[in-house]
Amino acid sequence: xxxxxxxxxxxxxxxxxxxxxRAMEDAGIDVLFCTDPSNQNxxxxxxxxxxxxxxxxLVTRDGPPIWWGRYMDMMGGxxxxxxxxxxxLGYEDHYIQSTVxxxxxDLAARIRDMGLGGARIGVEMENYYYSAKAHAVxxxxxxxxxxxxxxxxxxxQRLVKSDEEIGxxxxxxxITDKVIETAIERAAPGVRKNDLVADVLHAxxxxxxxxxxxxxxILPLTPSGADATAAHLTWDGKPMKAGEATFFxxxxxxxxxxxxxxxxxxxxxxxxxxxxxxxAQIEGIDAGLEAARAGARTCDIANxxxxxxxxxxxxRSGRMGYPVGVSYPPDWGERTASIRSEDDTVxxxxxxxxxxxxxxxxxxxxxxxxxxxxxxxxxxxxxxSQPRKLFVKD
Amino acid sequence: xxxxxxxxxxxxxxxxxxxxxRAMEDAGIDVLFCTDPSNQNxxxxxxxxxxxxxxxxLVTRDGPPIWWGRYMDMMGGxxxxxxxxxxxLGYEDHYIQSTVxxxxxDLAARIRDMGLGGARIGVEMENYYYSAKAHAVxxxxxxxxxxxxxxxxxxxQRLVKSDEEIGxxxxxxxITDKVIETAIERAAPGVRKNDLVADVLHAxxxxxxxxxxxxxxILPLTPSGADATAAHLTWDGKPMKAGEATFFxxxxxxxxxxxxxxxxxxxxxxxxxxxxxxxAQIEGIDAGLEAARAGARTCDIANxxxxxxxxxxxxRSGRMGYPVGVSYPPDWGERTASIRSEDDTVxxxxxxxxxxxxxxxxxxxxxxxxxxxxxxxxxxxxxxSQPRKLFVKD
Numbered sequence: 158x159x160x161x162x163x164x165x166x167x168x169x170x171x172x173x174x175x176x177x178x179r180a181m182e183d184a185g186i187d188v189l190f191c192t193d194p195s196n197q198n199x200x201x202x203x204x205x206x207x208x209x210x211x212x213x214x215l216v217t218r219d220g221p222p223i224w225w226g227r228y229m230d231m232m233g234g235x236x237x238x239x240x241x242x243x244x245x246l247g248y249e250d251h252y253i254q255s256t257v258x259x260x261x262x263d264l265a266a267r268i269r270d271m272g273l274g275g276a277r278i279g280v281e282m283e284n285y286y287y288s289a290k291a292h293a294v295x296x297x298x299x300x301x302x303x304x305x306x307x308x309x310x311x312x313x314q315r316l317v318k319s320d321e322e323i324g325x326x327x328x329x330x331x332i333t334d335k336v337i338e339t340a341i342e343r344a345a346p347g348v349r350k351n352d353l354v355a356d357v358l359h360a361x362x363x364x365x366x367x368x369x370x371x372x373x374x375i376l377p378l379t380p381s382g383a384d385a386t387a388a389h390l391t392w393d394g395k396p397m398k399a400g401e402a403t404f405f406x407x408x409x410x411x412x413x414x415x416x417x418x419x420x421x422x423x424x425x426x427x428x429x430x431x432x433x434x435x436x437a438q439i440e441g442i443d444a445g446l447e448a449a450r451a452g453a454r455t456c457d458i459a460n461x462x463x464x465x466x467x468x469x470x471x472x473r474s475g476r477m478g479y480p481v482g483v484s485y486p487p488d489w490g491e492r493t494a495s496i497r498s499e500d501d502t503v504x505x506x507x508x509x510x511x512x513x514x515x516x517x518x519x520x521x522x523x524x525x526x527x528x529x530x531x532x533x534x535x536x537x538x539x540x541x542s543q544p545r546k547l548f549v550k551d
Numbered sequence: 552x553x554x555x556x557x558x559x560x561x562x563x564x565x566x567x568x569x570x571x572x573r574a575m576e577d578a579g580i581d582v583l584f585c586t587d588p589s590n591q592n593x594x595x596x597x598x599x600x601x602x603x604x605x606x607x608x609l610v611t612r613d614g615p616p617i618w619w620g621r622y623m624d625m626m627g628g629x630x631x632x633x634x635x636x637x638x639x640l641g642y643e644d645h646y647i648q649s650t651v652x653x654x655x656x657d658l659a660a661r662i663r664d665m666g667l668g669g670a671r672i673g674v675e676m677e678n679y680y681y682s683a684k685a686h687a688v689x690x691x692x693x694x695x696x697x698x699x700x701x702x703x704x705x706x707x708q709r710l711v712k713s714d715e716e717i718g719x720x721x722x723x724x725x726i727t728d729k730v731i732e733t734a735i736e737r738a739a740p741g742v743r744k745n746d747l748v749a750d751v752l753h754a755x756x757x758x759x760x761x762x763x764x765x766x767x768x769i770l771p772l773t774p775s776g777a778d779a780t781a782a783h784l785t786w787d788g789k790p791m792k793a794g795e796a797t798f799f800x801x802x803x804x805x806x807x808x809x810x811x812x813x814x815x816x817x818x819x820x821x822x823x824x825x826x827x828x829x830x831a832q833i834e835g836i837d838a839g840l841e842a843a844r845a846g847a848r849t850c851d852i853a854n855x856x857x858x859x860x861x862x863x864x865x866x867r868s869g870r871m872g873y874p875v876g877v878s879y880p881p882d883w884g885e886r887t888a889s890i891r892s893e894d895d896t897v898x899x900x901x902x903x904x905x906x907x908x909x910x911x912x913x914x915x916x917x918x919x920x921x922x923x924x925x926x927x928x929x930x931x932x933x934x935x936s937q938p939r940k941l942f943v944k945d
Contacts, residue, residue: 205781205783205784206769206770206881207782207783208881229783229911230782232780232781232782233781233783233784235781236777236781237784250868250869250870251869253870254889280683282682282684282687283683283685285603288679288681289674289676289677289678289681290676290677291677291683292686293676293683349763351756351764351765352756355754355755355756355757355764356753358752358756359752359753361749362746362748363746363749364745367788368788369743369744369788371745371785371786372785375600376600376766378600387624387626387627387630389599390599390627390630390631391599391766392763393556393763394758394761394762394763474644475623475644476647479648486880490648495647495648517623517626
């Protein structure tokens with residue numbers, strides 16, 4: 158008998174399944190096939206670095222979900238999923254990266270065997286782990302089925318977190334604090350960026366006390382100087398230099414739950430325009446937190462921030478935040494609501510966003526962000542405890 | 552003027568483009584759209600953690616390739632790509648995770664503007680970063696175009712490495728040696744797995760001397776005991792125990808080039824069946840290396856290994872290796888040839904494989920692997936220098 162270490166209570170997984178089934182009914186979906194690893198984990202607790210081959214979770218109108226993947230990963234599924242073994246299925250290895258066979262042939266056969274060959278099948282059309290080819294094969298193999306785009310159907314169910322999940326995110330946030338503190342402390346002229354990143358990852362994965370650290374869905378983003386005008390550069394071996402700002406976009410992770418945070422450090426004396434932008438950014442974040450209340454909308458957060466910045470003569474448009482929670486590479490965002498002026502998702506208690514009003518200017522970047530929890534009443538609560546400022550190290 | 556740090560020579564990028572164009576001609580492709588981040592890097596040197604939004608490289612019949620992505624990542628593209636700025640294009644942020652707009656609408660418009668709206672367009676149908684939805688939108692937006700499945704077209708061009716690339720892989724292999732040595736050294740009863748992994752990542756990212764370490768495309772796989780019967784579990788916070796085997800599947804990385812290696816450590820006295828399997832595995836690897844010669848085929852390596860194991864009474868089928876080189880998450884394999892009995896790719900000098908004849912048994916796993924270079928003559932050369940054995944720590 159395998160001793161399993163399932164992260165959440167049975168009631169929590171039942172809650173998730175019930176919510177998902179309600180959304181399936183609303184969309185007229187008989188069977189849902191989830192390829193998003195975060196959705197797989199959220200529904201079944203499956204956890205493994207096996208998402209680089211085809212796998213997924215089938216949810217029908219009743220019974221436990223079914224995890225389906227490569228045979229050798231079925232072994233991992235039987236160790237990590239909350240369901241009994243007969244709900245964890247594996248396909249043969251000769252389907253892997255074959256030019257003559259495709260894993261979706263196996264999945265289609267199983268769906269037919271379940272009597273669902275003519276069902277309305279929901280698939281996540283816009284997902285890293287559901288390729289154009291997978292869709293072409295699955296639809297060709299199930300000509301009687303009707304396919305429905307169920308992109309983000311489960312992601313939307315993840316938007317409001319349970320108390321159990323918020324507990325995990327608070328643990329992640331404590332690890333994030335440690336990680337950011339490590340980065341700020343280590344930053345100094347002459348320090349190679351890769352050495353700093355090594356310490357940052359070490360801090361995150363050792364974790365805090367009994368809370369061991371998991372891997373982040375995005376590896377450290379740590380660009381300096383003009384490189385920080387680009388949002389998503391990782392690191393290299395160059396030494397840090399006086400007279401430059403470096404931003405750190407990092408997350409502690411507790412059992413796949415993230416609480417991302419960014420802070421910027423300047424080595425030396427920051428230029429006046431950066432200090433003015435810092436003041437505007439911090440005032441804008443305060444305004445955003447005040448606007449981030451149950452009953453308000455995501456756009457209200459963005460508009461509050463942009464309003465402050467406009468008063469300071471800085472134009473900032475685009476997306477400035479997204480929900481976070483459980484996640485796998487390559488992204489820690491949930492890909493549903495956005496904090497931006499064209500998004501009007503109504504905020505509810507238990508939602509958690511990475512409020513991310515970074516400023517990428519012509520010659521430098523300034524990232525100061527918060528992971529925020531929407532409360533029953535009052536302003537949003539930042540989950541981390543880092544001073545909200547540009548860190549200056551002379 | 553941006554000071555760029557392009558990893559390879561101009562001649563090397565020209566070589567790659569010429570090879571790719573030859574393959575495009577053979578396939579009758581006028582314009583190729585590559586979404587695989589490894590292919591993007593290989594063709595243009597683009598490097599950033601931005602593959603979680605739609606982006607890619609367009610290769611036409613002449614001129615430099617075009618990198619296309621999110622506007623804020625265009626900034627990173629202009630810092631990392633070898634091409635001039637006008638070949639690095641960005642789309643507006645309102646396309647990002649929108650329910651009413653899709654980035655492929657922007658790409659389609661650009662292809663039409665290039666006069667290629669009726670061209671034969673190659674797309675990577677089987678890739679993490681080309682979703683079913685992306686394909687649906689792109690084909691709908693370009694009704695005059697003919698779409699051709701160009702999955703792995705560029706990946707196949709990557710199979711034989713240049714001398715410059717082999718130089719990078721040798722540097723990666725030195726880092727791998729350091730990483731594996733760290734794992735073996737740290738393994739002891741009572742050591743929490745996450746603390747060991749923190750040290751392993753630290754060792755890899757600090758790198759060796761001037762060779763700074765980059766992030767691996769697969770994070771450490773380090774399962775112990777019965778968990779090691781599953782191939783792809785990462786880590787948790789449990790202490791290591793006496794009487795258990797733990798395998799480490801790890802890679803050092805030098806500027807996105809990988810040289811993966813696995814070794815297994817047993818804490819205490821290994822059971823007889825594991826020692827017998829170890830002897831068979833090592834003899835089998837020797838036979839595989841001998842078979843891995845220019846002019847032989849990938850299946851010859853697999854058959855040589857399986858032949859030895861069969862003589863020892865162990866059945867091992869399935870895939871036991873794949874080519875490696877430049878890579879991004881979620882996979883460090885190149886997804887072309889496989890070392891397995893049904894694959895007859897002819898080996899050429901300069902090919903590099905992760906020869907991966909792991910044994911996942913009913914109650915334990917034993918991974919001993921090598922990254923091997925096919926030579927002009929003679930047996931393949933393992934790039935790392937770790938003793939090939941089950942490490943036993945009493």
